[in-house]
Amino acid sequence: MDTLFKSKDYLPHLSVDCVIFGFHGHKLKVVLPKLKKVPLCSLPGGYVRAQESVNKAAQRILRERTGLENIYLEQFCVFGESDRADPQVLRDFLVSNNISIAADSWLMQRFISIGYYALVDFSQVTTAVGAFDESCEWYDVQQLPDLAFDHADIILKALETLRLMLDHKLVVFNLLPDTFTMKELQTLYETILDKPLRRDNFQRKMLSTGILQRVEKKFTGAANKAPYLYRFWTMP
Amino acid sequence: MDTLFKSKDYLPHLSVDCVIFGFHGHKLKVVLPKLKKVPLCSLPGGYVRAQESVNKAAQRILRERTGLENIYLEQFCVFGESDRADPQVLRDFLVSNNISIAADSWLMQRFISIGYYALVDFSQVTTAVGAFDESCEWYDVQQLPDLAFDHADIILKALETLRLMLDHKLVVFNLLPDTFTMKELQTLYETILDKPLRRDNFQRKMLSTGILQRVEKKFTGAANKAPYLYRFWTMP
DNA sequence: CCAAAAGTGTTAACTGTACACCCATGT
């Protein structure tokens, strides 16, 4: 492990954790790697290189986990409690995986974590299993697995921030494919806010913002009127 | 300087900068220490102790600068560009003050700064001049002096965040004395938002929140109706 | 009585919500 992460290459005591949100099957999801040999998941995270900006580090970590570039990414909170990472959890992980590192290694020290959340198009992502991961999968935000350290708190705080953002920034389009139906957009809003919205008024509200471009009709084969497909209006 | 800040006592590469907002004479102000011997101000800041939470560190720094406890304090952004602190500025400061520290001292390294903003009652604060400060004064936010590093950006970002917060959190009362007139509260809002508000509607809106307690009348000796004094309603 | 500033009543404009109906599509 020390050979992978050399202390002089990274800033000590500082980590970046990413809450990667996706939307699939009417559910809000997050990417969580499962740690090898211990029954815990963690947030995809990493360290900041000595000459790398923190934002760039977050982008790099995200790229390593999802293969995606140019992703909507926002720093939302710093987690700086001195006891936020239970050392026993880390020890269990190291022992279970036969990893021995010096007790005074920089990896054994206290870490302050900078939390980022990313909004990605679920269909575009192929999660990458890291060196210390058994798997790396999408989990329903409402049914999170057991998480290491304070990572459940971090996800909760990210979700809170996302809800606040919905009101005054149009960011959720990053969670959808290029074109989508009004119904899909509404379901996404309902999922994030965890409350039902009126179909008719939602449609009007969205159209009134002027950021939706009606593209074409979507014929699903279902016995009903084919909905329009919309595209998020971006400057050409 | 090395004798004051021992590397093992603090987390390296990590600093906390506080934007301390106050309100006086119809102006929004911030506390800024002026550096000794160089024509620059900086933000009141400090480092995080090895076993101290980041929030606690911010509180401590604030206490050292203003003497106040239990202050409204909120972490708002991390500043993590690798080139955010111009090394020449730091060198000039050190040379001008005849401070010699090793080129590889932890203080000469790159720092990631965690930005906090504080809202304080101007009249309660007596600013404390630090060891490396020539002075420590209140400055008008609209007329900031020259600032070291990226500290002007940090103040701007803090102000933006404060404006956003105005809408959905009642925080500004921390900037006012215990009792105040409706006019003073309105002026504060106008100053932060940098736009005029209607006197009549503002009054109604504030009263409708139910958080204002009418206390007594304030006779100023002016040739007009004496305004009521209000108090921010806090649980007993 | 007048000027100045505080407080309140009233109305118009706007926004959000609910109910309705019409439209398109496949069985």
Place this chain on the structure above:
DNA sequence: ACATGGGTGTACAGTTAACACTTTTGG
């Protein structure tokens, strides 16, 4: 034809913005 779900017209309610009037104070 009809069941299903998408799209839109409209009316009602609640909120916000604007104007006007009254009240209080000292000169």
